Amino acid sequence: MKSGILAAAAAAVVVTAGAGAHAGLLDTVKSRGFVQCGVNAGLPGFGNPDSAGNWTGLDVDFCRAVAVAIFNDPTKIKFTPLSAQQRFPAIQSGEVDVLSRNTTVTLTRDTSVGLNFAPVTYYDGQGFMVNKKLGVKSAKELNGATVCVQSGTTTELNLADYFRSNNMEYKPVVIESEAEVNAAYFAGRCDVRTADVSDLAATRGSVASGAEDHVILPEVISKEPLAPAVRHGDDQWFDIVKWSINVTIQAEEFGITSKNVDEFVNSKNPDILRFLGTTPGMGKALGVDEKYAYNIIKKVGNYGEIFDRNVGPATPLKLERGLNALWTKGGLQYTAPFR
């Protein structure tokens, strides 16, 4: 038995050794036949398996967009669920080609961790949730409040900074497990729960009843731009991931959705013709099919569709677009032009 396992180990090493050739990642991925994508092992709305075991979520859909750009098939993809500790070694060692796991863009991650960040797919930030009964309308009114917070996170530090810089007092209730922080908040042990806004919304959506009794205050006290990442050293691959995501934003800006994309193929707008590949050039520059943008919109959808499907108002998470609205509608989602 033992020798069998050793033999299997040796075989596993030998079989995958061929993949380390010096060809670009695009060629490697093409010859492998699927994209390897690292996702969260279970974050509602961003990366979680559904009842049939299929991956769904906002982060997941952007990976699917990359798979569609290369293979025109959203299923040619292998998802690797990663914990927070595992995610960077996984992308550094080449276990995954794209890391799409609600990862905040920071300077150190961009440099010493060796990542290149694609466009931000979700602008998150730390916020506060309170019970409506308190009648609090702004975080500035929280002086003296008891705050439920998860330990060992940047959330805890941001909280301290925010109250100190606003000359306010607070009493922290620090708990390690997220489920228990939430339980403590809903049991009334504290007045305020603080976490990333998307997390607060998801938490509010998960309570058995009375979700409407809780409000998320308008103040956002930290910047958490979440973006997919690739590793340093392969610019072509970085470009493909970057522009696959840009396609979804540009499509929403043009008003192109998965349902009406066919009507735009012969549009009169030269920008749209270039964008959808009717006028060739863009696909070739990236090294993928000329119709890659059309395919992404057709099979995955534009940014708004992806957002609404996974985390939007019709889902249990009930997130508003907020910062994630298009720049034309007061948000931050903006893409460089396709030309």
Next chain:
Amino acid sequence: MTDNVQHVGLPDERPPANTVGPIAWLRNNLFNSWYNAILTVLVLALLGSAIPPFLDWLLVKAHGFDSTSPACRQDTSGACWGFIGEKLRFILFGQFPWNEQWRPLATIAIFIALLLASCDRRFWKPWFGLVWAAGLVTVGCLMWGGVLGLTPVENTLWGGLPLTIILSVIGLAVAFPAAILLALGRRSNMPAVKVLCVTYIELIRGVPLISLLFMASVMLPLFLPNGVSIDKLLRAQIAFIMFAAAYMAEAIRGGLQAIPKGQYEAADGLGLSYWQKMIKIILPQALAIAIPPLVNTFISFFKDTSLVIIIGLYDLLGTAKAALSDPLWRGFYREAYLFIGVIYWIFCFSMSKYSQKLERDLNRSHRR
């Protein structure tokens, strides 16, 4: 003369009510002193206040297996078994392709059949090793596929109960012989072997399992050349085997040390070689003595497989957690954990029961 002698015995009188019967039992066991009486009353009061609401939640007010998430959220006084109904296949089989899930089901059945058969001493024959080998090959074919028209399934998609069983059964099966060798090596007279075994055991025992798994999953890939990767499941399996072997080696060493010196000397006196002595005289006795600590290790390893969640494999606990991350079904923690708790308990309790039986059968001469 004999007329006034009674030949028939008087009918037996009932013993006094304070020595037999339910009241006597209560008096002797629950109310035999004032402090026990107080404890009994307290415990009964506690149970009385805890059990009815629990049963209420568990059964009376519970939503059935076909209930929907919104219905459960409307009325939260009862358990929402609709969560288990909806997620049952995901919790049991993880991300194994939906239409192929009879394969992991068959795998579980084969493993349970093999384990049950192995419990029967009539099957403790060399040919049964072949049955196990055949069973493992079948399981391998079923899970990986790619033969006999079965679609290939990568082992990253394995999950749930089959993964838990594979990790623990294969882990323990490989670790057990390794542990025997380590235990013998630790008691060996050969200095090099002894130092090697002691170092290995103390090194592995000195670190938490979770750090070994981290090493296997996080550090190892960084040391390998770019693009070379060892299968993640295999890495976890090897970490488990290494860890289980060190722990079991110490349990077995305890058994070896309990064997009287006379047994060793008698075996030497018969002119048996080292291996004959060990296999025929020492180990059968030592392993029988070591059953309780060994089973302890088995049970804790069966449960420790749930640590693989940290390296991104979905064992039974992992699939339950992932099922909870579905936005539609968030918040039904109690149902999920209760369900997998029952599954774990069934497996661990069976192991414990069987080990007690085995101890009775094997340890007749050592019974104390």
